[in-house]
Structure formats: structure tokens, C-alpha cells
Amino acid sequence: MMRLIILAAGLLALSFFFQPGGAETTASCKGQQSCTACLTAHSDCAWCKTERSEGFPYDHCDLSAVIARLCPPADIVFPRSSVEAVKNTSLSEQQSPSQPVQVAPQHLRLKLRPHERKEFEVKFRQVADYPLDLYYLMDLTVSMREDKETLVALGEPVT
Numbered sequence: 451m452m453r454l455i456i457l458a459a460g461l462l463a464l465s466f467f468f469q470p471g472g473a474e475t476t477a478s479c480k481g482q483q484s485c486t487a488c489l490t491a492h493s494d495c496a497w498c499k500t501e502r503s504e505g506f507p508y509d510h511c512d513l514s515a516v517i518a519r520l521c522p523p524a525d526i527v528f529p530r531s532s533v534e535a536v537k538n539t540s541l542s543e544q545q546s547p548s549q550p551v552q553v554a555p556q557h558l559r560l561k562l563r564p565h566e567r568k569e570f571e572v573k574f575r576q577v578a579d580y581p582l583d584l585y586y587l588m589d590l591t592v593s594m595r596e597d598k599e600t601l602v603a604l605g606e607p608v609t
């Protein structure tokens with residue numbers, strides 16, 4: 451009986467140009483002229499919608515901690531990345547039922563801010579004597595080369 455459990459860590463990273471923290475973060479937030487430019491500049495930049503006035507003489511775009519201090523809460527734009535399992539039925543045991551579950555989770559909702567990365571775990575277990583197709587979706591940049599090779603190597607014992 452063949453029994454396999456493969457763990458694949460999905461990893462999405464839109465950019466490696468900026469690291470959180472440091473002077474670079476502040477510099478990249480400050481001076482951004484639109485909400486989109488602000489949220490794209492760095493994952494820790496936040497935007498304040500309040501009109502500039504005597505009461506609010508500050509930049510619209512700054513570090514989230516600064517914006518949290520200066521900006522009325524209702525005007526803060528600071529979306530976070532998230533991974534949420536929409537459907538996550540447990541893997542089937544070996545005695546294969548008529549509708550075996552071989553991959554979990556089955557449906558993920560992923561929200562990603564530019565420059566932020568999220569990891570999630572995908573589990574696979576082959577039910578005995580059941581046909582199998584496995585598809586991966588990944589970007590083919592150099593940073594993913596090792597992951598691609600690992601997945602290709604893992605595919606061999608499955609077939």
C-alpha cells in the first residue's frame with residue numbers, strides 16, 4: 451500500500467526590494483501623493499484620508515504607527531494581507547470513501563498587499579487505488595527555482 455504525505459509550503463512574495471524597519475521605510479512612505487502609491491511603497495505605510503488643514507497639517511502617507519497616532523481612526527487606510535481557509539475538509543483516511551479528500555485546504559482566500567508575503571501549508575495524502583492529478587501554480591522567477599525543483603522531485607514517487 452502506498453502512503454504519501456507531501457507538504458508544500460506556498461510562498462508568494464511580490465518584491466524583495468524593501469525590508470521592514472529602518473530609515474528606508476519612513477523615506478518610502480513620506481511624500482507619496484496618492485493612497486495607491488502609499489500602500490504600494492511599503493507594507494508598513496498607511497494612508498490618512500483627512501484633508502490637509504490647520505487641524506491636520508501632516509503628510510497623508512506615513513508609517514502605520516505614525517498614522518495611527520495622528521489620523522482619525524475612520525480615515526485610516528491600512529489593509530492587511532490575510533490567508534483564510536474557505537473550505538478545509540480533513541484528508542480522507544486510507545479506506546477510501548466514494549468521495550476521497552486528498553488535498554487540504556480545498557479553497558483559500560488570499561489577500562496580499564504589495565511587498566508582503568504570506569505562507570500557507572497545503573497537505574496532500576493519496577488514497578490507495580485512486581487516480582491522481584496534481585497541479586501547481588507558481589511564478590517562475592529565480593527565487594522559486596528551488597521550490598520548483600523540490601516539487602518536481604516530490605512528484606516522482608507519487609507517479
Ligand SMILES: *[C@@H]1O[C@H](CO)[C@@H](O)[C@H](O)[C@H]1NC(C)=O
Pocket residue numbers: 533534535538554555570571
Ligand atoms: C485546515 O485544517 C487543518 C486541520 O484542521 C489545520 O491544521 C490547518 O491550519 C487549516 N488550514 C488553514 C489554512 O486554515
